[in-house]
Structure formats: structure tokens, C-alpha cells
Amino acid sequence: MAGSCVGESDGLTFWVAEQKDYDDVMSISVQIYGGNDYLPHRYASWMTEPDRVVILGRRDGKLVALESGLIVDEGCTVVVEGLRVCPSERGRGVAGVIQRFADQYIQQLYPSVRTKRQTKADDPSAGPTQTLSKFTELGRRAALSFIGEADSFEGFISHLRNKLHSTTGSEPGVSVPQMVLIEDEQQLKNILLDPELPSRVQLPGGAIIQDWQPLQPIKGNLEILARRNLTWLADKPERPAFLSFYTPPYPIPYKGGSLRFNIDMFGTDLVSAKRALAGHFEKVSERREVKGRVMVHVYLNKSLWEGLREFCEGYTGVRRCREYWEQLFLERGM
Ligand SMILES: CC(C)(COP(=O)(O)OP(=O)(O)OC[C@H]1O[C@@H](n2cnc3c(N)ncnc32)[C@H](O)[C@@H]1OP(=O)(O)O)[C@@H](O)C(=O)NCCC(=O)NCCS
Known part of the structure; x- marks a missing residue:
């Protein structure tokens, strides 16, 4: 693990993702979106895309989560994408932990960001929409x-x-x-x-x-x-x-x-x-x-x-x- 640790919280350490982390990222991404995952293809371009932040969360050195944000709307908005937690760590709040860290890290780098946006798939046949509680549906x-x-x-x-x-x-x-x-x-x-x-x-x-x-x-x-x-x-x-x-x-x-x-x-x-x-x-x-x-x-x-x-x-x-x-x-x- 080269690179430098950019923070820690709740037993996780946070790192800025690099190209060499690709295999680790793929190993926590198996079966995501029923095989429709864009990240295997996009990861390399994310590493060099301007105003893109990709954060990895590790526990005891092992990769457990990824979150990314792209700064858009002339610096006012971060569009978050790519969120994933390794299957063995799901259901324990890790997604919340990495998102809180990423939000704060992005705000430090881009103080003009006021709003966070994201898209999400929804299957109405599965019952009432599980809209994320802190979000407004636009x-x-x-x-x-x-x-x-x-x-x-x-x-x-x-x-x-x-x-x-x-x-x-x-x-x-x-x-x-x-x-x-x-x-x-x-x-x-x-x-x-x-x-x-x-x-x-x-x-x-x-x-x-x-x-x-x-x-x-x-x-x-x-x-x-x-x-x-x-x-x-x-x-x-x-x-x-x-x-x-x-x-x-x-x-x-x-x-x-x-x-x-x-x-x-x-x-x-x-x-x-x-x-x-x-x-x-x-x-x-x-x-x-x-x-x-x-x-x-x-x-x-x-x-x-x-x-x-x-x-x-x-x-x-x-x-x-x-x-x-x-x-x-x-x-x-x-
Ligand atoms: C969806 C996924 C990231 C949730 O991770 P998790 O750690 O098991 O989630 P938990 O339910 O334990 O964590 C709850 C926290 O994560 C947040 N969260 C859960 N799913 C989320 C989602 N899809 N988008 C944003 N936040 C999400 C919850 O709001 C909650 O936040 P809080 O702690 O601030 O209240 C994980 O199941 C996963 O990797 N799934 C496969 C990839 C995927 O579907 N990604 C979502 C793309 S929208």
C-alpha cells in the first residue's frame, strides 16, 4: 500500500485511490448491479479525470469500501458515484462512514461545493421507494x-x-x-x-x-x-x-x-x-x-x-x- 493515508474514522483508514488499487476494487465489486457495473471500465479514466475524487476505505489494510465524487455545476455540486462496500462488511454502516469522510474531504478540497447529488436505481414492483432519508427527490x-x-x-x-x-x-x-x-x-x-x-x-x-x-x-x-x-x-x-x-x-x-x-x-x-x-x-x-x-x-x-x-x-x-x-x-x- 503506497500512497498516503488521508484520514481515519470508525476503525477505517481512508486513501486516495490509485491505478494500482484496481484489482482490490474489482475484488469488492463482484456481482454489483447484476453484472452492469461501469467501474471496471471507468476506473482508469477516473484516476485522471479533472475534479474527480476517489476514496478507498481500508480495515487493517484490507479494502472494504469505495466512494467517488465528481465536482460539477461550476464547482457548486458534487455528483457522488461508485459507492460500494465489500460483501462481508455490508449492513454495518460502512457506507455511511465512508460517505461522511468523503463529503468532508471533498469540502476541504472544494469549499465552493454546497450540494451533493446522486442517481439511484429504483424498482417500484419491490414496494414503496426506499429514497435515502436525507435526500430530496428532484x-x-x-x-x-x-x-x-x-x-x-x-x-x-x-x-x-x-x-x-x-x-x-x-x-x-x-x-x-x-x-x-x-x-x-x-x-x-x-x-x-x-x-x-x-x-x-x-x-x-x-x-x-x-x-x-x-x-x-x-x-x-x-x-x-x-x-x-x-x-x-x-x-x-x-x-x-x-x-x-x-x-x-x-x-x-x-x-x-x-x-x-x-x-x-x-x-x-x-x-x-x-x-x-x-x-x-x-x-x-x-x-x-x-x-x-x-x-x-x-x-x-x-x-x-x-x-x-x-x-x-x-x-x-x-x-x-x-x-x-x-x-x-x-x-x-x-
Ligand atoms: C449499498 C451499499 C453500498 C450499502 O452499504 P452498507 O455499508 O451495507 O450500508 P449500511 O446499510 O450498513 O449503511 C447505512 C448507511 O449507508 C447509507 N446508504 C446505504 N445505501 C446507500 C446508497 N445506495 N446510497 C447512499 N447511501 C447509502 C445509509 O443512508 C446509511 O447512512 P447513515 O449511516 O448516514 O445513516 C452496499 O450494499 C453495496 O456495496 N451494494 C452494492 C453496490 C451498490 O448497490 N451501491 C449503491 C449505488 S446507489
Whole structure:
């Protein structure tokens, strides 16, 4: 254990994570999120990401917990992510201990941080929501999950395109208008910094949630979004009423190795959501960004879930792999 200890509390010592801790971190991460864990893939980039703090908790030298925070919203907010406690230590308050230390450590480094935000999965079929008691719920989106082999995506896209024709009543052979690909930096900036964007596309809690990371649509966050290499689609090039993007697919541990393909949608128009879904699948296939088994998660306004589920039905190569579930967006003061 090189590096230096940055604090201790309740029998744990705290350390700033380094690349060499990767194997230890993976050893406490087995089976997290049913194999959908992003950390095996993201850990290396977290080590060098600006304004990212990753804290490890050890008991007698052994890694027992990890918590991370990214400073966003021009220094006002920390978005916490990655929280995990090793299975043998769960249920004894360790998550609270490492979070209290991380909060205080982050505030020392970034005194401008006033607010802590996080997202969390919620399964309404499991009973009343267990919202974390000290947090306020700012927003909630539905999640629609599929699984399929990348080889079957082409057939799935044709299936979606055919269904779009019947939905929109367009003549066979006449293509349904595509969503607009927003590639120009200035054009994207105009869209994101438009003060009416949050109400026009119904941003949950006023934030763009990018693959579980809530960011206010403000200038200081544009660089963070640019880092993520997103593919943006909109219903129109200016003042869109529907906005959507996908994060480049990345490897996850699911069933010994799969890809995770996350699509975030903002807006309430079902036809736009259908066009966006088909558009994202087309782009990701065209660019050969997927291979092998792919887990697809679409995060969208709750009112669109049923319609989009129905839209995707009827093609065996890509099938739904999870019942309705939700993404919660939470906030508390520091
Ligand atoms: C969720 C997990 C981190 C909880 O760890 P734990 O040490 O067993 O949690 P405990 O119930 O003993 O600790 C309770 C404290 O942790 C907090 N806590 C528990 N789950 C939390 C969560 N998901 N997010 C934030 N805080 C959480 C509680 O609010 C409580 O805080 P308090 O002491 O300030 O009151 C652990 O079960 C785990 O690693 N699960 C797998 C990964 C995962 O699901 N991470 C959560 C991502 S949102």
C-alpha cells in the first residue's frame, strides 16, 4: 500500500485511490448491479479525470469500501458515484462512514461545493421507494432494458423502421424523416444553453442526466459532456422539443463479458422517441461500436415507457430483459 493515508474514522483508514488499487476494487465489486457495473471500465479514466475524487476505505489494510465524487455545476455540486462496500462488511454502516469522510474531504478540497447529488436505481414492483432519508427527490425517469446480440441489430433496425412507417402512416418506400444529428459544437452549445431547454424537453430536476450523471445545462458542464464523446439526436436543429444521445458502448462483466449501450432521452413525444431509438441503433451499428452480447438501457420520460416497449416488441433477436424500473435523481445539502 503506497500512497498516503488521508484520514481515519470508525476503525477505517481512508486513501486516495490509485491505478494500482484496481484489482482490490474489482475484488469488492463482484456481482454489483447484476453484472452492469461501469467501474471496471471507468476506473482508469477516473484516476485522471479533472475534479474527480476517489476514496478507498481500508480495515487493517484490507479494502472494504469505495466512494467517488465528481465536482460539477461550476464547482457548486458534487455528483457522488461508485459507492460500494465489500460483501462481508455490508449492513454495518460502512457506507455511511465512508460517505461522511468523503463529503468532508471533498469540502476541504472544494469549499465552493454546497450540494451533493446522486442517481439511484429504483424498482417500484419491490414496494414503496426506499429514497435515502436525507435526500430530496428532484426527478425520476423510466428505464427500458433489452438484451441482444450485435449481429441481430440490423434486423432489429429494419423491424423498427417498418413499425415507424405504420405508426406515422407514411407510404411504403417513403422514408420517415430521420432525427437531426447534432455534431456541430456551436449548434450543441446553443441548444444546451438555451434557458428554455429544461422546460421544453422536460429535463428531470432541470438536469441532463448522462449515463446516470446529472449535470445542469450550464457553460461549465459543457466540457464534461464533450469529454463523454456522446452522439446527439434532436427532432430539429434549433430549439428542439426532443433531445437524446447515446454514450459509446462499454464493456461490463455481465455473463462473463458484454457491452452496455445507454441511451438517454429528454422530451415527451412518443414518435420522436421511436425515431431517436431507431436512429441511435443505426448509428451505433454503422460505426461498428457493438459486438457480442449487448445490454441496452433507455432512460426516458415515464409517459413514454409503455409506447416504446410496445414499439420494440415482436423481434426475437432483441428482447426485453427487465420489468419496468426507474432512475431516481436525488439531492441533499452538504
Ligand atoms: C449499498 C451499499 C453500498 C450499502 O452499504 P452498507 O455499508 O451495507 O450500508 P449500511 O446499510 O450498513 O449503511 C447505512 C448507511 O449507508 C447509507 N446508504 C446505504 N445505501 C446507500 C446508497 N445506495 N446510497 C447512499 N447511501 C447509502 C445509509 O443512508 C446509511 O447512512 P447513515 O449511516 O448516514 O445513516 C452496499 O450494499 C453495496 O456495496 N451494494 C452494492 C453496490 C451498490 O448497490 N451501491 C449503491 C449505488 S446507489
